[in-house]
Amino acid sequence: MRDLDKPVLTAIGVISGTSMDAIDVSIVESDGRERLSFGAGAGYPYPPETRRQLQALVAEAERAVTEPLVDLEAAVTAAHLDAVRLFMAEQGINPESVDLVGLHGQTVYHRPEIRFTRQLIDGPAVAQALGIPTVDRFRHADVEAGGEGAPFAPLYHRALAQGLEQPVMVLNLGGVGNVTYIDGDDVIAFDTGPASAILDDFVLRRLGKTYDADGTLAASGTVREDLVADFMVNPYFDRPAPKSLDRNDFHRRAQVVESLSDADGAATLAAFTVESVVDALRHVPKAPRRWLVTGGGRLNGHFMRRLHARLGVPIEPVEAANWAGDVIEAQTFGYLAIRSVKGLPLSLPGTTGVPQPLTGGRLNLPG
Structure with a gap:
């Protein structure tokens, strides 16, 4: 025993x-x-x-x-x-x-x-x-x-983040995106919006591939900014934290990208993920000094570059903090x-x- x-x-x-x-x-x-x-x-x-x-x-x-x-x-x-x-x-x-x-x-x-x-x-x-x-x-x-x-990861993130400069935001780009905002004992967490699942499913339908390796397809396309703006007009984004999503919550609305080319559709869905992450700043008390990114999306160079361009602060994979x-x-x-x-x-x-x-x-x- x-x-x-x-x-x-x-x-x-x-x-x-x-x-x-x-x-x-x-x-x-x-x-x-x-x-x-x-x-x-x-x-x-x-x-x-x-x-x-x-x-x-x-x-x-x-x-x-x-x-x-x-x-x-x-x-x-x-x-x-x-x-x-x-x-x-x-x-x-x-x-x-x-x-x-x-x-x-x-x-x-x-x-x-x-x-x-x-x-x-x-x-x-x-x-x-x-x-x-x-x-x-x-x-x-x-x-x-x-x-x-x-x-459910925030309390583990808080334990890992002891000793880091704060406030820090931990962004998980898995099937769905979510964040943990940590500033001492102040912990706020919520799902931000779509992440890898919506793009993976699109690439699987179009090309028979399980994911867009390094975001290469999305990086080669042109973003339909009007569609991204339409996607962001959703009551979910105005709801205060905490809040959560199911994997498929945005799939139906995003079906409009089916009329686009493979590259433009992937670029538009990737931009939707990035904008939903940026929008998360509305729901935390202070702008984080640093973002640490986990999940498979941290290996997507296109995601990481666009996030850095939009947020203007260090966007690093969690390995930069010696996390696994x-x-x-x-x-x-x-x-x-x-x-x-x-x-x-x-x-x-x-x-x-x-x-x-x-x-x-x-x-x-x-x-």
């Missing part, structure tokens, strides 16, 4: 983001507060058929409200289990040294306005298979309490698993709009 009451715990964190490109795994050691260290991380792709089924589901995401999705959840769980086992084997990690596994699962539908969020993962099954306690259902308590249920950008979200859910078993908040009024600091997560014990 593991002692989950000891001051410092070791946790593996696991997540597949809304872009569904890989299952990310990493390991952290923490007291759930300021004491924090992290180790290696890696990404493991879904089996192609599982990814195809997930993409088909999110294209008709309302199915997640009513359908049990037993077989798909089993496939997602098996892929996560394989990823954790491979990670431990590759890194030479003794399973006995791991106190917890934090399992975010695969988000397939997120609608906090109807108090609904669904992540596919069978936490009890993973606990049983590994012989290690797991924590899952991280977002459910927040959504049930009236919070946005996202973003490829697996920071996996680390987040290892850290939050530790906070969960210690009864510490996972979300705050300033991060999800929950009425008061709130813990969450479901602990699953093996055997």
Whole structure:
């Protein structure tokens, strides 16, 4: 039996983001507060058929409200289990040294306005298979309490940002964009708008490619500024923080780019992402001195150049602060698993709009 009451715990964190490109795994050691260290991380792709089924589901995401999705959840769980086992084997990690596994699962539908969020993962099954306690259902308590249920990385960002010049803005360019504004104990977080998902889906439809490598296609096109202006006329952008989005919230409105060339369509969608990030400044108290960018979008040179041009301050990948950008979200859910078993908040009024600091997560014990 593991002692989950000891001051410092070791946790593996696991997540597949809304872009569904890989299952990310990493390991952290923490007291759930300021004491924090992290180790290696890696990404493991879904089996192609599982990814195809997930993409088909999110294209008709309302199915997640009513359908049990037993077989798909089993496939997602098996892929996560394989990823954790491979990670431990590759890194030479003794399973006995791991106190917890934090399992975010695969988000397939997120609608906090109807108090609904669904992540596919069978936490009890993973606990049983590994012989290690797991924590899952991280977002459910927040959504049930009236919070946005996202973003959930801010408390981990705050722990990482100790010692950095502040205010600092952490921008995650994943499937959806989100920011964490940190100025001492002042933490504000919210989803900014579309990010990689809307562009990835466009490129997949047009060219059969999974993403626009380095933003090369978008950089070669001409932005339809009138369409970007139209996209920004949306009540979401005027809503105060905190607020959150589903992966596909802007897809329908953005269908007007289908009449454009491949390059111009990609350029216009990329510009929409950039403008939605710039608009986030309306919702924070002070202009950040520095932006640190995580998520796959930090590797998109076109995104980074346009953001720097529009914001006029340093825009750097999180590696500039010695953070592990490829697996920071996996680390987040290892850290939050530790906070969960210690009864510490996972979300705050300033991060999800929950009425008061709130813990969450479901602990699953093996055997």
